[in-house]
Amino acid sequence: xxxxxxxxxxxxxxxxxxxxxxxxxxxxxxxxxxxxxxxxxxxxxxxxxxxxxxxxxxxxxxxxxxxxxxxxxxxxxxxxxxxxxxxxxxxxxxxxxxxxxxxxxxxxxxxxxxxxxxxxxxxxxxxxxxxxxxxxxxxxxxxxxxxxxxxxxxxxxxxxxxxxxxxxxxxxxxxxxxxxxxxxxxxxxxxxxxxxxxxxxxxxxxxxxxxxxxxxxxxxxxxxxxxxxxxxxxxxxxxxxxxxxxxxxxxxxxxxxxxxxxxxxxxxxxxxxxxxxxxxxxxxxxxxxxxxxxxxxxxxxxxxxxxxxxxxxxxxxxxxxxxxxxxxxxxxxxxxxxxx
Amino acid sequence: xxxxxxxxxxxxxxxxxxxxxxxxxxxxxxxxxxxxxxxxxxxxxxxxxxxxxxxxxxxxxxxxxxxxxxxxxxxxxxxxxxxxxxxxxxxxxxxxxxxxxxxxxxxxxxxxxxxxxxxxxxxxxxxxxxxxxxxxxxxxxxxxxxxxxxxxxxxxxxxxxxxxxxxxxxxxxxxxxxxxxxxxxxxxxxxxxxxxxxxxxxxxxxxxxxxxxxxxxxxxxxxxxxxxxxxxxxxxxxxxxxxxxxxxxxxxxxxxxxxxxxxxxxxxxxxxxxxxxxxxxxxxxxxxxxxxxxxxxxxxxxxxxxxxxxxxxxxxxxxxxxxxxxx
Numbered sequence: 001x002x003x004x005x006x007x008x009x010x011x012x013x014x015x016x017x018x019x020x021x022x023x024x025x026x027x028x029x030x031x032x033x034x035x036x037x038x039x040x041x042x043x044x045x046x047x048x049x050x051x052x053x054x055x056x057x058x059x060x061x062x063x064x065x066x067x068x069x070x071x072x073x074x075x076x077x078x079x080x081x082x083x084x085x086x087x088x089x090x091x092x093x094x095x096x097x098x099x100x101x102x103x104x105x106x107x108x109x110x111x112x113x114x115x116x117x118x119x120x121x122x123x124x125x126x127x128x129x130x131x132x133x134x135x136x137x138x139x140x141x142x143x144x145x146x147x148x149x150x151x152x153x154x155x156x157x158x159x160x161x162x163x164x165x166x167x168x169x170x171x172x173x174x175x176x177x178x179x180x181x182x183x184x185x186x187x188x189x190x191x192x193x194x195x196x197x198x199x200x201x202x203x204x205x206x207x208x209x210x211x212x213x214x215x216x217x218x219x220x221x222x223x224x225x226x227x228x229x230x231x232x233x234x235x236x237x238x239x240x241x242x243x244x245x246x247x248x249x250x251x252x253x254x255x256x257x258x259x260x261x262x263x264x265x266x267x268x269x270x271x272x273x274x275x276x277x278x279x280x281x282x283x284x285x286x287x288x289x290x291x292x293x294x295x296x297x298x299x300x301x302x303x304x305x306x307x308x309x310x311x312x313x314x315x316x317x318x319x320x321x322x323x324x325x326x327x328x329x330x331x332x333x334x335x336x337x338x339x340x
Numbered sequence: 341x342x343x344x345x346x347x348x349x350x351x352x353x354x355x356x357x358x359x360x361x362x363x364x365x366x367x368x369x370x371x372x373x374x375x376x377x378x379x380x381x382x383x384x385x386x387x388x389x390x391x392x393x394x395x396x397x398x399x400x401x402x403x404x405x406x407x408x409x410x411x412x413x414x415x416x417x418x419x420x421x422x423x424x425x426x427x428x429x430x431x432x433x434x435x436x437x438x439x440x441x442x443x444x445x446x447x448x449x450x451x452x453x454x455x456x457x458x459x460x461x462x463x464x465x466x467x468x469x470x471x472x473x474x475x476x477x478x479x480x481x482x483x484x485x486x487x488x489x490x491x492x493x494x495x496x497x498x499x500x501x502x503x504x505x506x507x508x509x510x511x512x513x514x515x516x517x518x519x520x521x522x523x524x525x526x527x528x529x530x531x532x533x534x535x536x537x538x539x540x541x542x543x544x545x546x547x548x549x550x551x552x553x554x555x556x557x558x559x560x561x562x563x564x565x566x567x568x569x570x571x572x573x574x575x576x577x578x579x580x581x582x583x584x585x586x587x588x589x590x591x592x593x594x595x596x597x598x599x600x601x602x603x604x605x606x607x608x609x610x611x612x613x614x615x616x617x618x619x620x621x622x623x624x625x626x627x628x629x630x631x632x633x634x635x636x637x638x639x640x641x642x643x644x645x646x647x648x649x650x651x652x653x654x655x656x657x658x659x660x661x662x663x664x665x666x667x
Binding site: 070072096100101102103104105108109111113116117118119120121122123130131134135166168179182183186 | 557558559561562563564565566567568569570572576577580581654655656657
């Protein structure tokens with residue numbers, strides 16, 4: 001590992017023990033033309049019941065981080081370094097069978113596309129009962145009652161009837177509700193929601209986010225909410241982590257980061273959100289595009305697009321530098337002077 | 341649903357009608373059946389008389405109409421060669437062919453599906469590679485060669501299995517079965533393997549590629565994320581989703597098994613319909629040939645209908661129309 005960067009732990013404001021702790025996670029994809037680093041030295045933690053938004057462009061490594069946590073990286077992708085701890089237990093080195101018992105039971109997952117997440121050949125009830133009985137000791141009848149309760153809880157109307165319907169008989173939004181029910185049915189402490197609203201209509205998106213927020217508050221479930229939509233973050237997240245080209249560039253309380261972003265990239269992201277009531281000629285945009293994984297520039301990966309870069313940015317990789325409950329990986333903030 | 345079945349039945353009758361028409365017009369080019377029926381020294385007048393008697397001088401459409409009218413009354417004609425009603429001849433031979441085809445199809449499915457699942461799940465294991473190479477041979481080797489090789493090894497060299505015929509059969513009503521005697525079962529082994537080998541290789545490769553396809557889908561990834569056991573993921577979720585194409589191909593292949601039993605039956609002198617048909621061709625035995633072809637068309641039609649109905653059983657998206665909302 002790149003030793004000098006490891007001294008920085010993700011800032012934890014509370015004294016409450018972390019539910020999930022990711023330390024210097026590195027995910028690699030060996031390819032014929034060399035090894036691609038999809039996630040590079042990423043550290044953060046999540047407290048019980050907290051919603052952490054993870055934002056970034058496509059390919060920034062946010063989904064990959066989520067996939068690594070549930071242990072479902074597709075070979076040849078692999079965790080090449082770092083640790084993942086769930087309630088203080090390491091889970092990144094468990095064998096398939098032991099990790100399988102954690103998936104669904106302790107860490108639930110919600111995927112992007114509700115249309116393809118459900119098996120078309122089985123009723124939603126059967127898929128729920130199957131999941132419940134995999135993790136909880138229940139009879140068929142008990143599991144079905146529990147499945148019915150879950151469907152009611154996620155707001156499926158006429159759940160008694162709908163439980164025996166097949167996925168294709170549900171609309172996209174309703175299917176995502178079913179997927180949420182499936183993710184929560186065994187009572188996990190953490191849910192990894194990978195772009196849960198991206199495939200949905202805008203009007204449905206808000207409903208699903210509200211639902212997710214309410215359910216997690218009611219059950220005390222923490223959520224790692226992966227999205228590229230800053231609006232979703234502003235709406236739902238307690239804290240936000242910003243990723244760029246496989247690295248974490250900024251992390252902190254959502255409201256603070258949105259109001260006063262420290263990293264030039266985060267500021268660029270915020271500038272590109274349209275705001276009602278603010279009269280601007282045109283939205284700010286970040287010039288250029290995120291580098292491909294096989295062409296990440298040396299130094300700070302963002303430096304070719306950064307308007308405030310200086311010599312050091314092109315030579316040295318900045319690490320996360322903590323400041324209270326916030327941290328930013330940018331040389332502009334090295335001595336903790338305020339944002340320029 | 342009922343309307344669907346009825347529509348398919350009407351279509352099926354049409355298909356069979358055209359098969360018969362096609363077969364009938366082709367038979368004109370096979371030669372003169374009279375030449376096969378009579379001796380060298382039969383006079384021309386005698387031949388002419390026979391020809392009129394059998395209606396062979398009438399135009400083909402008339403002959404065809406006469407044949408169809410007969411079929412509708414349940415009369416399939418008299419074999420020129422054997423001089424017995426064709427339906428009787430076929431009924432005698434039918435059980436042999438159907439039993440052989442059934443066992444061959446069962447063999448292909450019971451071996452092909454597990455082998456396909458295995459090679460799909462573990463594409464990198466050496467056993468998968470061996471199975472895949474063998475399956476290529478199964479597809480590439482001609483049926484008769486496999487049959488002859490089997491006869492050579494297990495029949496001639498090792499002397500384990502009978503090399504021809506059906507062994508002892510037991511008659512149950514009109515049906516004669518080889519399932520109930522040891523010699524009948526032993527006689528079945530080699531022909532069934534020979535006949536099923538190609539289908540086995542085909543089904544295995546199909547199941548494999550479908551498994552590889554399905555295992556990449558989101559719902560399999562989500563099933564894993566739900567923490568389901570590998571068994572539930574592979575067999576409950578993945579395999580079932582491969583079934584629709586497998587059923588389609590298997591259905592078509594069962595039709596082919598029955599139709600192409602001809603070659604296997606010739607190699608093993610299996611007393612089935614295929615052998616009867618080959619002999620009929622040599623003799624230009626038009627009633628036997630027509631009836632055989634119509635029967636094969638009938639089997640195809642029935643199998644395809646069954647396949648369509650099985651789709652409904654497997655895939656709920658076809659079963660339920662409308663439903664609430666959604667794409």
